[in-house]
Amino acid sequence: MTAKMEASAGAISENTLMIYGIVVALVGTYLTYLNVVTGMAVFSFFGGIGAIAAIWWGSDTIKHLCSYGLGTGVPSAGMVAFGAGAIAMIAGTKFGMASPIVTLILAAIIGAVIGYIANNVINMNIPVMIFSLMKLSIVGALTMLGFAAMCTGTFMFNGLVIGGMTLSMEPAGEAAAGGAQTFMVTVLPEFAGSLIGGSALAVIFFLGAMALQHPFNACLGPNESQDRTLMLAIEVGFLSMFVVAVMSYAFLDMMAATVGLIISLIGWFYSYKQYIALSKRDAYAWLDAKPIIEVGGHE
Amino acid sequence: MSALGGKAAGGEGINPTGSVVGIVILLVSIAATYALGFSIVPLIGIIIGGALIGFGVHFVPVGGAPAAMGQAPGIATGVAMLAAGAGLAGLFGGAWAYEATGDFAVAVAGGAVGGGLMMAITCLMVNATYVFAMGIPAASGKIAKDPITGDTFPEYKSQGTEGHGLPFISFFGGVVGGFIAGLGGTLIYIELLDVYHAGLPAIMQANPEAIEPLAVSLAGIFAIGFFLVNAVLAAYNITGTIEGPHDPKFKRVPRAVIGCAVASAFCGLISMLIVLNTGM
Numbered sequence: 001m002t003a004k005m006e007a008s009a010g011a012i013s014e015n016t017l018m019i020y021g022i023v024v025a026l027v028g029t030y031l032t033y034l035n036v037v038t039g040m041a042v043f044s045f046f047g048g049i050g051a052i053a054a055i056w057w058g059s060d061t062i063k064h065l066c067s068y069g070l071g072t073g074v075p076s077a078g079m080v081a082f083g084a085g086a087i088a089m090i091a092g093t094k095f096g097m098a099s100p101i102v103t104l105i106l107a108a109i110i111g112a113v114i115g116y117i118a119n120n121v122i123n124m125n126i127p128v129m130i131f132s133l134m135k136l137s138i139v140g141a142l143t144m145l146g147f148a149a150m151c152t153g154t155f156m157f158n159g160l161v162i163g164g165m166t167l168s169m170e171p172a173g174e175a176a177a178g179g180a181q182t183f184m185v186t187v188l189p190e191f192a193g194s195l196i197g198g199s200a201l202a203v204i205f206f207l208g209a210m211a212l213q214h215p216f217n218a219c220l221g222p223n224e225s226q227d228r229t230l231m232l233a234i235e236v237g238f239l240s241m242f243v244v245a246v247m248s249y250a251f252l253d254m255m256a257a258t259v260g261l262i263i264s265l266i267g268w269f270y271s272y273k274q275y276i277a278l279s280k281r282d283a284y285a286w287l288d289a290k291p292i293i294e295v296g297g298h299e
Numbered sequence: 300m301s302a303l304g305g306k307a308a309g310g311e312g313i314n315p316t317g318s319v320v321g322i323v324i325l326l327v328s329i330a331a332t333y334a335l336g337f338s339i340v341p342l343i344g345i346i347i348g349g350a351l352i353g354f355g356v357h358f359v360p361v362g363g364a365p366a367a368m369g370q371a372p373g374i375a376t377g378v379a380m381l382a383a384g385a386g387l388a389g390l391f392g393g394a395w396a397y398e399a400t401g402d403f404a405v406a407v408a409g410g411a412v413g414g415g416l417m418m419a420i421t422c423l424m425v426n427a428t429y430v431f432a433m434g435i436p437a438a439s440g441k442i443a444k445d446p447i448t449g450d451t452f453p454e455y456k457s458q459g460t461e462g463h464g465l466p467f468i469s470f471f472g473g474v475v476g477g478f479i480a481g482l483g484g485t486l487i488y489i490e491l492l493d494v495y496h497a498g499l500p501a502i503m504q505a506n507p508e509a510i511e512p513l514a515v516s517l518a519g520i521f522a523i524g525f526f527l528v529n530a531v532l533a534a535y536n537i538t539g540t541i542e543g544p545h546d547p548k549f550k551r552v553p554r555a556v557i558g559c560a561v562a563s564a565f566c567g568l569i570s571m572l573i574v575l576n577t578g579m
Contacts (some may be wrong), residue, residue, distance in 0.1 A: 057488075070535060070538070071537075071538035071539030071540075072377055072378055072379060072534040072535060072537070072538065072539060073363070073377040075377065075379060075380070076377060076379040076531045076534050076535075077531075078379070079383070079527045079530075079531055080379075080527060080528055080531035080532075082524075082527070083523070083524040083525070083526070083527030083528040083531070084524070084566070085524075086523070087521060087522060087524045087525070087528075087566050087570055089571050090517065090521070090570075090571065090573060091569050091570065091572045091573055092575060094575075095570065105532065106569060110565065110566060110569060113324060113561070113562065113565045114528060114532070114562055116317075116320070116321075116324075117321060117532060117558040117561055117562050118532060118535050118558070119317075120314055120317025120320065121314065121317045121318055121320075121321045121554060121557055121558040121561065122319070122535055122536045122554050122555065122558045123312070123313075123314050123317070123554060124535055161503070174491050191503075191509060191510060191512050191513040192512035192513070194513070196513065196516050196520070197512045197516050198512070198516065199516040199519060199520065200519055201516070202519070202520055202523065205520070205523070205524075206577040238328070247416060
């Protein structure tokens with residue numbers, strides 16, 4: 001477990017990545033509010049784009065943290081990011097329009113506390129520990145918020161807990177846009193059919209955690225290069241987004257969910273081709289696999 | 300920028316300043332919970348649960364990649380994965396028991412047995428794989444004699460390894476660790492569930508029966524989050540591999556208990572903000 005991991009010097013600096021990651025994630029999440037403005041749910045996919053931006057930035061942060069040799073493997077960093085991020089994200093959605101910003105601030109505070117504990121109480125003594133765990137918690141929280149917004153069409157608490165889950169193919173635009181289905185006053189809302197009430201959020205939790213921990217875990221090694229790792233992050237991000245798009249059929253109308261599905265498929269296809277091209281660039285030699293030639297019985 | 304820094308220091312002993320600041324954070328979290336008008340009993344339960352998870356994880360024999368190659372004793376995966384497996388199994392067991400009986404003691408015991416059972420099955424199958432598939436005997440490299448069975452190890456240990464397989468003391472540690480971690484995870488879940496049962500109907504303006512699935516889901520997702528945070532903090536304390544309660548690294552356990560208690564206190568405070576009436 002003490003294999004030497006080196007962080008490659010990348011063309012994009014860590015701070016630039018952080019700024020792009022946070023801005024795109026926040027803007028993407030806020031763009032899902034267009035659902036409410038226009039009354040259509042087709043803008044939900046912006047949440048997924050925001051989540052991918054967060055994952056893209058987070059995979060670089062994980063690289064810097066794990067190059068110190070935590071001894072626990074790369075996935076543990078992804079797990080702690082989403083453990084802290086889930087707490088911040090659910091608490092943050094309570095704040096209406098300010099939810100994405102409050103989620104970011106809450107995640108930063110939780111990350112700082114956990115980082116301080118890891119660094120000073122548990123004596124890890126890693127210089128970047130506190131700041132890295134702060135960033136990773138933000139990544140976890142924004143990824144979950146983005147995917148949740150893509151799945152349900154809203155980033156507010158009421159929309160996430162009051163049931164919009166329907167498998168009928170009727171337009172559920174109002175449910176997606178307003179975040180709540182219209183009920184008679186006496187009829188109780190269907191909490192069990194919502195993203196959180198139906199525990200669909202747990203799926204998003206692990207979809208995001210896998211997408212965050214995988215890129216550096218797969219690419220680490222002596223000739224790890226930043227653009228390849230980041231391209232893999234985008235590729236797994238789109239793969240997770242695809243699953244979220246499939247989940248969103250239960251919450252959104254047919255067209256909105258299909259738009260998300262098509263965008264994630266196109267994005268995945270493009271980033272996968274790019275990643276293969278970068279892998280071929282970095283490889284010493286690229287030998288296409290062929291079936292083993294059978295020489296025959298007695299020759 | 301390549302080869303940033305060196306190996307993590309991860310020194311022995313307790314850092315006094317850090318621990319004092321940590322305990323201050325814990326007390327401030329409790330005080331803030333009280334000031335916001337919540338009962339502090341659930342938070343105390345959450346803190347105890349978190350500390351139990353941190354404590355329990357240290358019993359689990361984690362071998363990592365060297366164990367997969369038969370060069371170190373333990374289960375061949377990382378701490379976070381094992382702890383998540385045992386803890387979530389315990390959590391599901393406990394949650395089910397709470398749903399079925401509504402009795403606190405039965406539910407906590409159910410969670411503990413669920414976690415312990417999961418680890419017992421894992422350890423058994425790991426040893427079956429080691430002995431019958433890889434053909435290696437169980438031998439610890441850290442001690443000469445098993446403290447429970449009295450089996451001796453040096454004559455079975457291959458040269459150039461730190462031991463291999465899963466000796467009885469490690470198996471025992473795994474079951475105890477799963478038991479304690481499952482108990483801690485279930486405790487956190489039940490405390491959170493009680494908070495949400497009491498608080499959610501008021502803020503959502505719904506009756507308690509309708510809110511039931513939401514309370515269960517919220518408590519469950521938060522409990523998973525708490526569990527992973529605590530398990531990874533314990534993993535950072537172990538820095539990689541541990542053989543079980545007989546390993547010298549086990550002496551580091553007080554740090555993890557303090558750390559997990561502080562982290563649970565703070566995260567517990569945040570998770571209670573859900574039922575705070577913010578007027579939005």
